[in-house]
Amino acid sequence: MQRRSRSPRLSRYYTLARLVHSDTAREHRIDNTPPPELIPNLRLLARGLDRIRLLLGHPLDISSGYRSPALNAAVGGARNSQHSQGLAADFTCPGFGPPLAVARALRDSGIAFDTVIYEFEEWIHVSFTATPRRRVLTIYDPEEGYLDGLLDAERQPVA
Numbered sequence: 692m693q694r695r696s697r698s699p700r701l702s703r704y705y706t707l708a709r710l711v712h713s714d715t716a717r718e719h720r721i722d723n724t725p726p727p728e729l730i731p732n733l734r735l736l737a738r739g740l741d742r743i744r745l746l747l748g749h750p751l752d753i754s755s756g757y758r759s760p761a762l763n764a765a766v767g768g769a770r771n772s773q774h775s776q777g778l779a780a781d782f783t784c785p786g787f788g789p790p791l792a793v794a795r796a797l798r799d800s801g802i803a804f805d806t807v808i809y810e811f812e813e814w815i816h817v818s819f820t821a822t823p824r825r826r827v828l829t830i831y832d833p834e835e836g837y838l839d840g841l842l843d844a845e846r847q848p849v850a
């Protein structure tokens with residue numbers, strides 16, 4: 692009999708392990724295990740990521756999903772971050788294109804995300820909630836803060 696150690700599958704494409712993995716947590720030996728009551732949120736997130744995966748037609752490279760309070764503090768995340776609730780992930784999709792193209796595809800899709808943020812030209816933050824707002828934001832500079840809509844580097848709306 693072959694035995695495999697498996698992480699629970701939350702959706703077609705994503706396991707629990709995939710959404711709690713963090714290089715920072717591993718490096719600093721931070722426990723990033725979510726409490727059981729957050730599993731339904733992580734399942735909602737995983738199903739949303741499935742839709743993005745299917746929309747883009749290429750695997751997502753997820754750098755951060757769930758963040759325990761200790762991990763969130765270590766990465767300087769906002770205290771009430773949707774990551775801490777198991778509702779958000781940061782990702783890129785190199786097979787599809789640069790982050791701006793990914794953000795535009797999400798904005799123009801029918802996917803019921805809560806918030807998409809095009810962050811620092813480097814990655815996409817996406818969250819899913821029971822009451823999705825389909826909010827799209829851009830951030831280039833922490834001092835400038837979040838800007839409404841999907842904006843290019845000249846702060847002009849992306850067509």
Ligand SMILES: [Zn+2]
Nearest residue numbers: 779780781816
């Ligand atoms: Zn994020």
